[in-house]
Amino acid sequence: MRDEHDCDVLVVGAGPTGLCTALMLAQHGIRVRIVDRRHGPVEQSRAAIVHARTLECLDRLGVAEAAVARGLPITDVQIHSSGRPAGEMPLAGAGAADQTRFPYALALEQFETERVLADALDVPIEWGTEVVGLTDTGSGVSVETSVGVITARWLVGADGASSTIRKFLGQEFDGETYEQSGMLADVTLDVSLGVQGMRLNLTPGGFVGVLPLRSGRYRLFGVVPPELHNAPQGAVTHESYAPLDHAVLQRWFDDYFKVDARLDEVVWASMFRFHSRLAARFRVGNAFLVGDAAHIHNPAGGQGLNLGVGDAVNLAWKLAQVVRGEAPEWLLDTYEAERRPVARTVLKRTDLGFKLETGNSAVAVWMRTHVATRLVGVVSRLAFVRRMFFHMFSQLWIGYRGSRAVGRGVGQLKPGARAPYSPGVLDRTHGPGYHVLLFSVPAVRFEGPVTTHVIPPSDVAAFRAYQVDGPRLVLIRPDGHVAAVTDSVEDMTSFLDTVLVRVRVRG
Numbered sequence: 001m002r003d004e005h006d007c008d009v010l011v012v013g014a015g016p017t018g019l020c021t022a023l024m025l026a027q028h029g030i031r032v033r034i035v036d037r038r039h040g041p042v043e044q045s046r047a048a049i050v051h052a053r054t055l056e057c058l059d060r061l062g063v064a065e066a067a068v069a070r071g072l073p074i075t076d077v078q079i080h081s082s083g084r085p086a087g088e089m090p091l092a093g094a095g096a097a098d099q100t101r102f103p104y105a106l107a108l109e110q111f112e113t114e115r116v117l118a119d120a121l122d123v124p125i126e127w128g129t130e131v132v133g134l135t136d137t138g139s140g141v142s143v144e145t146s147v148g149v150i151t152a153r154w155l156v157g158a159d160g161a162s163s164t165i166r167k168f169l170g171q172e173f174d175g176e177t178y179e180q181s182g183m184l185a186d187v188t189l190d191v192s193l194g195v196q197g198m199r200l201n202l203t204p205g206g207f208v209g210v211l212p213l214r215s216g217r218y219r220l221f222g223v224v225p226p227e228l229h230n231a232p233q234g235a236v237t238h239e240s241y242a243p244l245d246h247a248v249l250q251r252w253f254d255d256y257f258k259v260d261a262r263l264d265e266v267v268w269a270s271m272f273r274f275h276s277r278l279a280a281r282f283r284v285g286n287a288f289l290v291g292d293a294a295h296i297h298n299p300a301g302g303q304g305l306n307l308g309v310g311d312a313v314n315l316a317w318k319l320a321q322v323v324r325g326e327a328p329e330w331l332l333d334t335y336e337a338e339r340r341p342v343a344r345t346v347l348k349r350t351d352l353g354f355k356l357e358t359g360n361s362a363v364a365v366w367m368r369t370h371v372a373t374r375l376v377g378v379v380s381r382l383a384f385v386r387r388m389f390f391h392m393f394s395q396l397w398i399g400y401r402g403s404r405a406v407g408r409g410v411g412q413l414k415p416g417a418r419a420p421y422s423p424g425v426l427d428r429t430h431g432p433g434y435h436v437l438l439f440s441v442p443a444v445r446f447e448g449p450v451t452t453h454v455i456p457p458s459d460v461a462a463f464r465a466y467q468v469d470g471p472r473l474v475l476i477r478p479d480g481h482v483a484a485v486t487d488s489v490e491d492m493t494s495f496l497d498t499v500l501v502r503v504r505v506r507g
């Protein structure tokens with residue numbers, strides 16, 4: 001029976017999270033609409049770091065190459081203390097290239113990320129369409145917008161930190177807003193600082209940093225010292241970004257960055273408040289919250305946009321399978337079960353990092369200016385620390401162990417983990433549906449939204465990456481996570497029977 005709704009999924013918000021959700025749904029053949037109250041694409045550079053895990057997600061959507069072509073790979077972080085070099089954390093070395101196709105962080109302005117996604121989307125973005133009302137009808141949603149009512153089977157609220165959808169769903173946004181303010185600016189300098197590295201400077205007043213951009217501009221970021229602090233105190237919203245004037249910025253740069261350079265042009269600058277907030281639920285009835293609508297945190301480590309893309313990719317394939325009747329509806333509950341703990345962990349880590357980086361207590365200042373800088377000098381030489389550093393910031397650590405959407409495991413490789421990086425396997429496992437990898441198992445074929453791949457013994461790298469020490473069947477989800485690892489066709493079939501409505505196996 002044909003669904004009577006205007007579309008299967010309505011995505012509210014055409015920021016990076018909404019665009020990713022809509023793009024993946026469209027690629028899975030779902031009737032999706034995407035609306036935004038703005039009248040066109042964002043012009044500010046906003047989030048300027050795209051991490052390795054996000055690039056892997058974009059790769060799945062076929063747009064990583066375009067993103068990399070517009071960005072600048074950042075291969076190391078140089079840490080300074082009051083202007084003096086204290087240590088270096090390489091991103092590209094220390095085994096990073098064994099972990100991912102993208103062994104770096106990509107400096108890419110948000111408008112570029114959004115452009116890459118929008119260019120790939122063959123569904124029109126309905127600009128100038130603001131959501132002003134929402135009713136969950138039980139069998140779907142009825143959404144009142146500034147230009148008329150839209151009905152949909154499912155709703156995805158990707159409408160940012162001040163989310164209207166979150167409010168309509170009655171969700172609190174618990175957490176805190178910090179005392180400190182931060183500044184961001186895209187500038188040109190009168191000298192070149194080199195293009196490979198991001199430079200962090202730890203000062204008694206907090207941290208500041210410089211990130212090179214492909215355009216030759218630099219992104220300046222960091223905390224605002226109290227003497228320059230003039231941020232709006234009363235009506236602080238979650239998006240309280242206030243424009244800044246050149247003189248304030250010049251003083252900040254001179255006093256805190258300790259870079260032997262002058263600011264030329266200030267292309268864009270803003271001061272903002274740091275927040276750390278998490279929605280109580282990511283799913284209510286037929287609606288979901290993704291990206292900043294579900295969680296916001298301070299920008300330490302540039303995780304915000306990246307988390308949103310991860311949400312989008314986690315949710316979109318599940319929605320696609322449920323809409324097509326391939327998967328049972330309970331699969332949708334695993335979006336919140338898998339992504340909320342990830343968001344909470346990121347919030348905790350960024351909170352801790354932020355407090356160490358900005359705390360005003362004598363202990364925090366002493367830790368920052370004496371202990372931390374000496375420690376960085378020593379530990380940054382240790383290979384495992386460098387590897388861990390990359391792993392943590394790149395979001396490669398994210399996994400979903402224990403989720404109902406992943407099965408049991410055999411051997412070292414744990415279900416829920418991100419599928420290990422193996423160039424020979426990676427390209428085959430892109431695209432909609434599950435993928436079963438057969439290692440040393442007689443060829444069988446699973447039917448349904450499952451593609452079967454026989455991994456030849458000559459692909460030694462794949463056997464090594466997947467830690468195969470006997471016959472193995474490894475199931476990869478459409479978001480690139482391991483769903484199950486077994487040594488028997490029967491076990492694999494019975495797991496697929498739980499996550500899919502109908503599966504058959506042919507010998």
Ligand SMILES: Cc1cc2nc3c(=O)[nH]c(=O)nc-3n(C[C@H](O)[C@H](O)[C@H](O)COP(=O)(O)OP(=O)(O)OC[C@H]3O[C@@H](n4cnc5c(N)ncnc54)[C@H](O)[C@@H]3O)c2cc1C
Binds near residue numbers: 014049
């Ligand atoms: C000025 C600024 C600077 C930032 N700098 C950084 C940074 O340096 N590093 C970093 O990691 N993060 C930064 N961020 C945060 C980063 O931009 C967000 O994490 C990211 O944009 C989240 O993406 P999103 O798609 O979830 O939400 P958003 O990008 O906020 O997109 C939400 C979209 O929903 C639309 N919308 C809202 N309400 C409605 C409605 N009722 N109806 C229809 N449409 C609606 C909005 O118009 C918007 O286009 C910055 C944010 C701002 C505002």
